[in-house]
Amino acid sequence: MIKHALHAARRAFSPGLRCFSEASGGEISEDVFERAGSPRLTKQASLYVHWPYCLRRCSYCNFNKYIPRENNDPMMTECLQRETETLLQLSQVSCITSVFFGGGTPSLAHPSTIAAVLESVSRRAYLSDKAEVTLEVNPTPVGKSKLEDYCRAGVNRFSIGVQSLQDGDLKILGRDHSPHQALQTVEEARRLCPGRVSVDVMFGRPKQSAESWENELSELLRVCDDHVSLYQLTLERGTQLFKQVLGGEVTMPAEDVTAEMYQCARRTLHQHGFLQYEVSNFARHKAVSHHNTSYWKGRQYIGVGPGAHGRFVPRGEGGVVREARTQTLEPDVWIREVQQRGHGTRRRIQLSHLELLEEVLVMGMRMSKGINHKHWELFSPQLGLHEVFGTSNDIQELLQSGQLILDDRGLRCSWDGLALLDSILPALLVMLERQISQRLQRDHHADGQTKRISNPQ
């Protein structure tokens, strides 16, 4: 009922708007974009909504999350709606191609909050009923019980934070679910959204061995849907785990071991028909995450909620340059700001042409397909991939050693190269900067100014 009503509302709020993605079921094909300055690139965006609250603190997490002292969900909901509307207005996008609810623990939010935010989106922009709407789910019994309501609210894809199928490991990580509960949640999600469920798993956990990881992965493959995200656990300063490792209570697997785990996972997933389409993402039956793909393709995104990041052109105030935008971190402060001026944008930095291309490069190279010529030309119509990267000795060495491929399709890493991307990127960035600055000198062009404002009006 609710779902039906919402879809009706969407149509009602955005009459006459047509999104290009509609035909392809939420996926945007490349040819909808033209050049960087083209209105079409700036008329669309994806939307990220950050729910900042968690029930407890995971031992490894240094993300922007808060353990709420009181229930201020209604206030949070209202502010998320308000900021969504303000930023949509500012961006002047006519179409939202996908929505992602992340956190924190967004599955703590009431389904009506999700519905309300989606409603706000539909009020200001076109949101196709086929557009991907993902929610991160903590696989607890409570999370599981709400899945159906989330679907009714408009969610059509779940990303489930399974993390591990080892009970002991989940405890060390400070998670509040058991492997059994995780499996049940995945099952329920698959029932509701068949083919649109992703599981998140983590490797490189304390005391983990390559062998146990392989077994765990096999077990997971028996129950999972068509999408797997792999994360390597990284020790972050200030976390409880960091302290434990420093104090010698917990040992982390060595670099060689985690490298082996990564390669093992890539092989195993490949054997099970999962294609690696990004450094840590694998899909079969083309069940890729459209939302995340649009990040890697350098498209616009709007970030709503405390600490959310965005990349878009604020056309609503006459802007023509893409900005890197960050919202205020602390939920209470953010709420106050949204109440006072409609949004909690804390920092805006105009991206220079070079900075934009650097992001396009860094994000694009994470995909196994890399950056094709058309994709690059969208952002750099004057300097092609061959012109930027074809002449450098450094890059020739990478091409010759088979880590990197530059051909008539575009620029990408080889299977081996992808695991070493962070060693390859500095060489590419050096070359990009050199070519762009030479170009600038030739054109007597002055660009690259950034402006920072701490307190936008």
Add this chain to the structure above:
Amino acid sequence: MTYTLLRHRWMKRLPVFSSSSMVSTQTDKDTIDLSKFPVDRIRNFCIIAHIDHGKSTLADRLLEMTGAIATTDKNKQVLDKLQVERERGITVKAQTATLIYSHQGQQYLLNLIDTPGHVDFSYEVSRSISACQGVLLIVDANQGIQAQTVANFYLAFEAQLAIIPVINKIDLKNADPERVETQIEKVFDIPREECIRISAKLGTNVDKVLQAVVDRIPAPMASTDDPFKALVFDSNFDHYRGVVANIAVFGGRVKKGDRIVSAYLGKTYEVNELGLLRPHEHPTQKLFAGQVGYIIAGMKDVKEAQIGDTLYLQEQPVEALPGFKPAKAMVFAGMYPMDQSEYQGLRSAIERLTLNDSSVTVQRDSSMALGAGWRLGFLGLLHMEVFNQRLEQEYNASVIVTAPTVPYKAVLSSPKLIKEHGSEEITIVNPAQFPDRSVVSEYLEPMVLGTILSPDTYTGKIMTLCLNRRGIQKNMVYIDDQRVMMKYLFPLNEIVVDFYDLLKSLSSGYASFDYENAGYQAADLIKMNILLNGQPVEELITIVHRGRAYSTGKAMCERLKDSIPRQMFEVAVQASIGSKVIARETIKAYRKNVLAKCYGGDITRKMKLLKKQAEGKKKMRRIGNVEVPKDAFINVLKRKDK
């Protein structure tokens, strides 16, 4: 990355004296008539001592007691003007002070020439000694004779000066002057009755020291009737007035307006100003035979005031005094600006500093890793450290200092090369210029004679250390029932880096060490290359003794391995002699280097990190296919931080 200069381990550090209030000099400018001091009422003396035995404190007391400076608590190391001297509690630059002392109804002019304690500065000591007829040899009543006491004693002894042994710090709880007197008798063959027991700190018996100076030190052999003749024993450079030369008048008299000649250069100058140092400049009308003072005569360059030069009046030429042998650099180190943009600034700082320290040799040098810089030669390690510290403190220059090397020599066998170099024997300062074995009949390395004094409980450990450093024991004596003095012949190269640290730590700080140069000896030297994936690294070429090649090579490979980041391929770090690899370390290839999670969220942080790596990449030096950060060379080349 900033290279902080190490406190030198040769000596215990004294507290920093922050007292900046300089001493109030008495305003008796016009009251001194120097003609009233005939030669027989002049005494020239200096104080020599091991570090921290109280030389400068005694100087302070002598200055106070003779009214050169006011008596106050703040007089601490008045003669140590440099910040580095006050911080380290050492004297680097000799200072001179003239004291007026009344004894048995007569006024005496006592010229105290303060000297550096360390043998690195023995060129300063020997210069000072040449202007003196006697020395006060100070020994700490608690520590007894130390290595530098011995070294300094011999300098004075060889110059045939009157030696007055002074046992200082008798106020200390553990003072044992009896024992020290025994040591003095045993080591220096001076009767114990001649020792004066004092406490410079409290002023106890300091008057006896002054009396002894008058009674036991002979007056200078000089006559005011002779033609004017003076020895330049030190010089300073003043930005406004040019060169200020310290002179000892050996005959006749000189006054303002006189035209004087430098025997060395043959150039004539007019005396603009002259006077006594009390210790601050105190202008007078004239200086007479036997007296010591300063002279300013329009010399614009320190090179014009050659140390050891003789000055005379234009109309009365005299035979020049013997002069000094120029000091010889024994320790070399590369110095490079932290950043090449600081090259000019560092250059002018080094130039200004060498104006006042002509013993530092400066050679331009360049390294592919560190850019343009200099190879500086020093008299010893302490000299090098003091120079660096002055560079940093007085000129605010930050420098990269490479590990010190010593000047090797090669005796050439090829007539063609001999002709090319103009001599059979060449000195090799830069390892890259080490001639091949095939054109050399033998290599020579500089040797030093080291003196170690230590409580005998550490003898075994010390002997093992010395043996490991290719030391040959020359002598070992007990200077009392517990302390032993050992003499070892060492290759200089073996003691330039960390010998003293090890000696100090294995003796819980009780052993003292000093050395003097002992010529060159034939040595089995070889050139060692460091290779990265088979490519030699020019800046890391090292000359080593064959027997030490493996350990040195291994240590260098290890340090390099730790400083080169992992690459996408395996990197072999090797030390080789000729084509033979003697040590190897392997930097394993990255198997995985990619951030697992990267979404739209905060990519700013990731971008920053990558941009930083890209910037770093631009600054890397490529050797073959290996990218090496500059830090890596610095880590291998610079002296170890401890």
